[in-house]
Amino acid sequence: MTARKTTAPTPPAAAVAADAHWSATRERLMARARPVLKLTICDDDEAKQAVANARYVEQQAKIEADRDPKDAAAQAAHRNAVAALEEAQAALDAVSIPLRFQALERKTYKALLAEHRPTEEQADDGYEFNIDTLGPVLIAASSLDGITEEDAQTYLDTWAPSEAQALLNTAFGVQREERMDLGKG
Known part of the structure; x- marks a missing residue:
């Protein structure tokens, strides 16, 4: 499904005059990227365990280093633990498969939902x-890595x-990802 390009409406002059910052705020709102989520696949349990172990050692070393900032041995142990964690993470990243998905434009998502109506049993x-x-179509449409509908169905x-x-x-x-806070202003 192809998304059509729309032109941004011009804000009312009165709104811009009333709030000099509105133009900049509006530009930032118009430039927002849609949300992206990542699914990381890793079949190497040893690499995952190595990261977990290195993270634990780094946390313990940090506690000791924070306890006495003048303790050179504790500071060195923490630096070594950080380096070991980074090395373990790099090894995990090398054997992992990251898949990225981006939210569709609202109209595109609603159109996909409309094209894939539930069966009578599903509706019941x-x-x-x-x-x-809808599953394979949505996976393919939101994939930033080029997953096809056929690949998605196979998976x-x-x-x-x-x-x-x-x-x-x-x-x-990712279609329901929220990046807003409705707190007090």
Whole structure:
């Protein structure tokens, strides 16, 4: 589905005159990128455990280093632990597969939902869309890494259920990602 390009409306002159900062605020709002989520896949349990161990050692070394900033041995131990953690993380990153997903424009997402209406049984169960047909399409449409619908369907059909669900959850989750705070002003 192709997103059509729209031109930004011009703000009312009265609004700009009333608030000199509105123009800059508006520009920032118009320039916002849609949310992105990353799903990292790693089949190497040893690499994951090495990072967990290195993180624990680094945290313990930091506690000791913070306890006495003048203790040269504790400071050196912390620096070494940080280096070991960075090395373990680099090794994990090298064997991991990161997949990135970006939220679709609202109109595009709503159109996809409308194109994949639920079956009667799904509707009776309260579903607003057909997860079986929408899943691979949404994964492909939101993938920043070029996952095709065919690839997505293969992953959903052949991966372990929890892994397939994690893939689906990431593609759906980025559509619902919020980066706003409705707190007091």
